[in-house]
Amino acid sequence: MAEKVTIATVAQHARVSRQTVSNVINAPHIVRPETRQRVQDAIVTLGYRANQAARQMRTGRSRLIAVRIEPTRDGINGSVLDRFLHGLTETAEASGYRVMLYTAADDDREIATYGDLLSAYDLDGFVITGTDHGDPRTAWLAEREIPFVTFGRPWDHLQSHSWVDVDGAAGTAAATAHLIAAGHRRTGFIGWPAGSGVGDDRRAGWRRALVETSVDPTALDAETEDGIAEGARAARELLDRPAPPTALVCASDSLALGAMQTLRTAGADLPVIGFDDTPVAAAVGLSSVSQPLGDAAARCVDLLTDLLDGPRHGPRQVLLRPALVLRHPA
């Protein structure tokens, strides 16, 4: 076997100081790209293993954060979390962090996976997605003082931990106000059954905008599970009411697509606005509320880095405003 490769061997081979080699290993983002590449090439060529544990003993960081990816994805709405994941990986890298993925079929299995991950890898922390009322995952992590940030509010105790979220109510309120301004006082809503934090929030924005113009929302509200067929059915049901809506806001693009199909079949020319500005919305010319996912991801990295740098602040919260993207059906 060849003689042991040390940091000094690497430094000599790459014609840099040992400090530079150490920087490349511990804080690569501060080293000039050319130098970094020369040192990395020496590291790989010589087979030097500046492994994570050694690095961690020096920096106290693994520079590794974990986030869940769905095992299978909802064709239309799944793209939202994917876009968040792209943004998270990109902004984490810019701060010197890498992203590790895991899957979990439900909250219990996700918590079991935290155990798996924490016992096998020295993670710095977690970015938790898809929060809901009384979330057992954040409770588990908080109890063990494991750093985490959620993308999504803790719907019960808003100050309990650091989170980033998008103001869904502001989005549906803006969509509804836009339709009202275009003359559609009877703007209906197709949303999910009451009880979910995200769904209730999106409905609340629509209600608020109607109530502000003294329209009673009750007769214009339809509840259904998510999906294209479900949206089509709910739209049909709304059109059959005594005083049907003249425009629609939906809690998702899937519901909005279904509603559009019903309207086309019925020959009814009602404007529809969806939620999440998915690629499908762009392709079919559906107006939609767009979440600033890249920004949300960057803020999650900021807040997590903040936690890792020490308890200088208490938990911090960031609520971002979505944008209304207006289109005309092709």
Added chain:
Amino acid sequence: MAEKVTIATVAQHARVSRQTVSNVINAPHIVRPETRQRVQDAIVTLGYRANQAARQMRTGRSRLIAVRIEPTRDGINGSVLDRFLHGLTETAEASGYRVMLYTAADDDREIATYGDLLSAYDLDGFVITGTDHGDPRTAWLAEREIPFVTFGRPWDHLQSHSWVDVDGAAGTAAATAHLIAAGHRRTGFIGWPAGSGVGDDRRAGWRRALVETSVDPTALDAETEDGIAEGARAARELLDRPAPPTALVCASDSLALGAMQTLRTAGADLPVIGFDDTPVAAAVGLSSVSQPLGDAAARCVDLLTDLLDGPRHGPRQVLLRPALVLRHPA
């Protein structure tokens, strides 16, 4: 500070043997879920750090594989690699591996990132996506004997390393044969400019199917960059030819969506078949060629595990058949 937590402390706390604790750390998938969770809870509660380096000294594996995620995504076609990523994470976990993400704007920066990753984390290997002729990335990895599998063929030397790919030519050939059988001998093609492995392969399948029925493909072929507007323009150009096609096969769903827009505007009722079976295709009723992405991801994990288990075989290759998904526009 509390006394040092050892594997024995964890075993005692969880009321299991030290071997079981070791199994939970090194091969969690072989331990019963209840036991595993009890041990993991003990590990986390006691703050035992069975870190990656220690684990690796015992097993020779980090159980960590890296794959690229695009920094920003093409709205429609980007979903293909996302679905692959979901499948990869899921099947890697089933084999006891975790997936780490990285981004890279081009091949050179991707190679620089390999250096970053290899010097900071003891990765077991890479899954490389988006291969093309003379790929410098696989050459770099091969030269350094770093285990990797590609999702996509090395278009030049097919036996040079292990890969998994989907037979794109078989997909477009099946789509074309379907249209020919429906009476469309003049089935046209909208594809990318010649030179890319994937694009040339998809065009080759269409050509083969036409030539088999003695139709000259030359006058039915349109080349364009990818995109909805590009597909719309190419379809218009094809329709203006002296003997226009009566059906279309496209190299992507984006191109096919553009073609559908042109046909709708022109009032022309030509069948169109896209490629990749994206959520957009499903939403608008576009027939499309579907890649078995979950299967492809699972085979990548298989081949990589194979390489890591030692050189029992030479490089292995898996070429999967895509499926034709037929729909009727809504």
